[in-house]
Amino acid sequence: MTVSNDLQEFRTEVSTWVQKNFPSSLRGFDLSSESPVKAGVDTDFELWRKKLSDKGWGTPTWPKQYGGAGLSDPEAKIIRQEIAKAGAFNPIPPITGMGVTMVGPTILEYGTQEQKAKHLPGIASGEVRWCLGLSEPNAGSDLASLATKAVEEGDAFILNGQKIWTSGAHISQWCGAVVRTDPKAKKRDGISFVMLPMDQPGVETRPIKLIAGSSPFCETFFNDARAEKADLLGDLNDGWSVVKRLLQHERQSQTSSPGAPKADAEPLQEMAKRYVGTLEDGTLADPDLRLRLVRNLMDADAHKLTVSRITAEARGKVNVSAAASILKNSMTRVAQNKAELTLEMMGNQGVGWEGHQFSNDELNSVREWLFGKAMSIYGGSAEIQNNIISKNILGLPETTQQG
Amino acid sequence: MTVSNDLQEFRTEVSTWVQKNFPSSLRGFDLSSESPVKAGVDTDFELWRKKLSDKGWGTPTWPKQYGGAGLSDPEAKIIRQEIAKAGAFNPIPPITGMGVTMVGPTILEYGTQEQKAKHLPGIASGEVRWCLGLSEPNAGSDLASLATKAVEEGDAFILNGQKIWTSGAHISQWCGAVVRTDPKAKKRDGISFVMLPMDQPGVETRPIKLIAGSSPFCETFFNDARAEKADLLGDLNDGWSVVKRLLQHERQSQTSSPGAPKADAEPLQEMAKRYVGTLEDGTLADPDLRLRLVRNLMDADAHKLTVSRITAEARGKVNVSAAASILKNSMTRVAQNKAELTLEMMGNQGVGWEGHQFSNDELNSVREWLFGKAMSIYGGSAEIQNNIISKNILGLPETTQQG
Amino acid sequence: MAALNEEQTLLKDQASAWVSAEAPVAKFRAMRNEGKEAAFAQPTWAAMVEMGWTGILIPEEFGGSDLGYLTFGVVLEELGKQLTASPLFASAYVGASALMLAGSKAQKSELLPKIVDGSAIVTLALEEGARHAPLQTKLKAAADGDHFTLTGTKTLVLEGMTATHFIVVARTNGKAGDVNGLSLFVVPADAKGLGRTAMKTMDSRGYAELQLDGVKVPSSALMGPADQAGEVLDEILDRARAGLGAEMLGVGAQSFAMTLDYLKTRKQFGAVIGSFQALGHRAAELFSAMELARSCGEAALQELDGQSNNVAKACSLSKAKVGDFLHEMSNQLIQIHGGIGMTDEFDAGLYLKRARVLEGLYGTPAFHRDRYARLLGF
């Protein structure tokens, strides 16, 4: 009883505060990863960032001394809900890249007092953007075979090698990188996780052009790049456990409901009716498309219901469980299939790349369809997720050298 | 030119002969494996068997001295076509079990003069039914790990062990069995292929009841069963190559077009309309079922077209090529899917097991649906076929201990 | 969503323990082999009544415990795991739901207590043709004075051979296809002119075909207003569908467990077959499909307990998604077991046959995809 009363009061407090402080000029502000927001581009945006992070509400569950608000998950949920209700948004996660979603939680778990004090406040305030150097050209799904070397030199590591798919590397201030610190140890044993500033001579980034056009991804080259030993996260040569944890947080952050439609987004079935038309009885004029469409909508519901069920069963504990693999695959399937169906219903209007003959929605649908092909590749491919499910959840035996 | 003229004359000769000799009493005679025909049950049947086999037309491509007619494939095809046209049938393959389809061709390839002279005529005349002892309870898709032992004793082998899925064993006169003749050799090296009479004290058969009801399959037990050394097919301990060949012939015999409908069978779409009804525009009243139905019909067409294409490309050579694996899987998929669709369209009438509330067609559809589940298991499971395709056709590497 | 409360967790454990000890699939097989018409074992049924499962949905004033649909679903799932056959679903779930939604005070007071104590078996008599299409109901109920005369036939009536009362869907007006003109009647099994014959179905459950040949019932047998039953019938059927979803989850969960166990124990090519990646990934896909289907199945039961206005959509989602999962799961149960799965002495066939019948009952996945789309306005 008392608890829920307190929550009720807290909800009122949050909603009043948000209404009072969220600048109306920012309604409908585009936070999409397509155009990553840089802190300070806009004074109102800057104002809102500062007000929210001063209260620690950008990272509500983080400890107060590190820039959080030390709140419980139910309280954090209320903040999310009230911010959404007010048509506002939390700017901190997007402008910190991998900071809030992946790096922060991992530092909280593995970091020393000093590391927490050094790195978390900058993330919580939204002033430091982070990228992650995990994959390499010859180590995609197979992180254990990475080749970037880090050699100890005085109180630092000297890094040499190439990373790929470092999202936002060209606009980040810090990078968390997996590196090989013991070349002699067998694959997974000799690697460590280090943190280093991007603004140094030894670091070079090159954006990657994707099939969908320009992208937030980069190749990142380390030529004698420096990482302080003090910025080694976790134990030396024990980077594997840190990375596994990171990837869990990544899957976690990728299992939110698919293509979470903006409030104003047109439901798929309405778009279908607009392009395809309906029969006398009001059903879609293309019954073949209709069947595949209803399947997709059902799959989307099933995914949403599973997210809430698993959260409820986990009794609100942050869930980085094995279920994340199931959810990542189901969300990917729903989103990629939705993108295919969207193109199919747009028909002749769903093949555009540029130009006035196509609406922006139509052009975006094509780009999103292409970009979405990455969902089943990054963050552990669909195949890797199935390996995890069959081994970690179902307890099926390791398939010798079968990955 | 001359060739095709000769063929034309031959066609006339065959059609006249068939019309003259096929007893009209046998029209519509049930040859289904459900009720295996025994030679001699019916005088007209017996008469027809004798007339056809005397001409060697039951096994037209086999050499004359072994009871065949020594004809070419085009000529054999003409015999098949004319027999079908006349509403007649070739009784020899069904009443000899595995004799014509699998054992005969293998003996022709691996047998000694003596073996051919001893075994082929009985098959060609339809007087000797053969079964095959391949699978064992612990060696299903994995023949190499079979346990039935054969020990040399004088001029014979003494067999001990159990076979399973020996089709028609309880009504066969002879059996071809894979046995282990060298327990010390590694899996595939120590096995041999022997032939033995079923009518001896050391052989016992027990029919197997399936989920679809009674079946032609048996468990067959060898307790000191005798096989003459003279009936060893292929070299000692080289049974593996014989078996591989047998299985190719089996896949071959299983790639004929799916659910090859009897002339009088109702097309699936007509049955669908009868059970489901149609809309004003004449389309099926259940558009969801309609889509899945048309997919199945298209898949059936694609399969048929592929059979003819591959035959044509093979220029009429009997095709035991790798393509057989593709065709076996596609035929299986089409047939199993067709059976599921049939039950679905029958609805409440598609759940019957016995009784007057259901028509014979409805009851048969349920049994065939269940029996058809075996198609993707026997003769090399669907998974085994995919292994064959990926390794033998596509040249992908063996997956260590992954089968 | 479905985090079970303490009560539900206890019941689940009780049901699970009892089912595997007292009503395992072996008993169902024995019953099938006997070919007994009742198609369930009397002691099994008596024990369920004893444990109070017949009262889970029924209000306390009628002797029930009023625990709701999710709770009943917990029991149905456990029964599904062992294919346990009994009138529990037909009578204490569907029959009770029908009476609670549409029954008169008198009908409730008379029948609900008897459902609880097992002295009455009340079942729905709906299906007529090959397709599940409630509006196509033809069975005629002609009003004459203070009576109705019912004439027509019903098929696939669940537990029809042992039922004491039928809730008969009849047409009092209009023609096949009309939503108006449908009415529900409570008809005692011993009514004059009512004949029933057992149907031997592939799943060996106790279905019956009913012939109503001028069966006379008093107006008091009418449930709710005449001609207006179309809507409440849909509500009754949605409850039935959600219940089937729960049983199907049980059938599917057991099928998966049997398959997973086989993958871990069966050896071929010198390794357990579960170590073949193609099979490992298939197991992963099946498990994922099961988790997604479970969410839909449980959500439907919760919507019923919450009496949300989302019931129809949720129940069609459940029947469609659980149905699709079970369809694939039951086929893979056979495929992965290989030859042994084809033999009658192994249990896989029993699960496959139950799965297919449940898939069609009260609407195939295709029926519910269409309904779901219409509810979404396309």
Added chain:
Amino acid sequence: MAALNEEQTLLKDQASAWVSAEAPVAKFRAMRNEGKEAAFAQPTWAAMVEMGWTGILIPEEFGGSDLGYLTFGVVLEELGKQLTASPLFASAYVGASALMLAGSKAQKSELLPKIVDGSAIVTLALEEGARHAPLQTKLKAAADGDHFTLTGTKTLVLEGMTATHFIVVARTNGKAGDVNGLSLFVVPADAKGLGRTAMKTMDSRGYAELQLDGVKVPSSALMGPADQAGEVLDEILDRARAGLGAEMLGVGAQSFAMTLDYLKTRKQFGAVIGSFQALGHRAAELFSAMELARSCGEAALQELDGQSNNVAKACSLSKAKVGDFLHEMSNQLIQIHGGIGMTDEFDAGLYLKRARVLEGLYGTPAFHRDRYARLLGF
């Protein structure tokens, strides 16, 4: 069926050698990067004319070699393998087919020889809205005296920016949806009142949008009788669909080859990824699907050469089955290549984009499943 004759085998080898040497995907990429409006390389096109490919369908009396559809399909498949772009399909295949089926003696004698020598590029202007639905044609052709006046717009006109003549599908009678009232007109690209603008599509081919603003053409521009073009248009489109099927087989075959090569060379977890059974089986499934699709694609071309009455069914089968295979194949091309497959500098994306546009052109697989079912009477 498709055992190629000697001539076809020779042509296949010639085409294959020429395409990989002279018109590989690298040239298509370069052309795309230049963003040139023609969307093909003039020398490439000239070479095709030189080799006589423009005359494969055309009777000898008009300067062609009359080798038929299967033969042309052989060439289209080889071009598809390298995504080679040219007006060959639009003009020498679709345009020529239309003239041969519906053109007057005068139109044939004027245009067919020019198609052969490359001095004319004749393309079909059909599509108007978002959906492929020929009967929905709205573009109006009003008869006045010995002229017709055409008004309306066309979209996705293949090679529309370089075409010298358009075969315009127009409505001379009735309303959108009617099968009667459709007519075909030959309209020169320089006709007064005809405007064209390039469309930038994801596959970087040369499509144009046409605006016909009171374009006057003489009655002699009419192809066949007025109002009666519905049927012949379907015959023209079926030829186009079978041709697309051939090109799609080429795109799919190359996608499969790239994927298979990657499976054999890319290492992860210390082994080539093709040794992972899950991927090995996926490759097997894709290869099987390709073989089945190939049979459908080749059969359609053979039905056209045989002028069987089975053409419509065969062409819908081809477009649907080849389309479904290419859809899955192009997605797996990206998936199996992983991150590298997502980068623009690798070719996979070019194949995916081409695949999707071809899938929809002249009817999606769904369109053709529906048509196939109607042809079978359900």
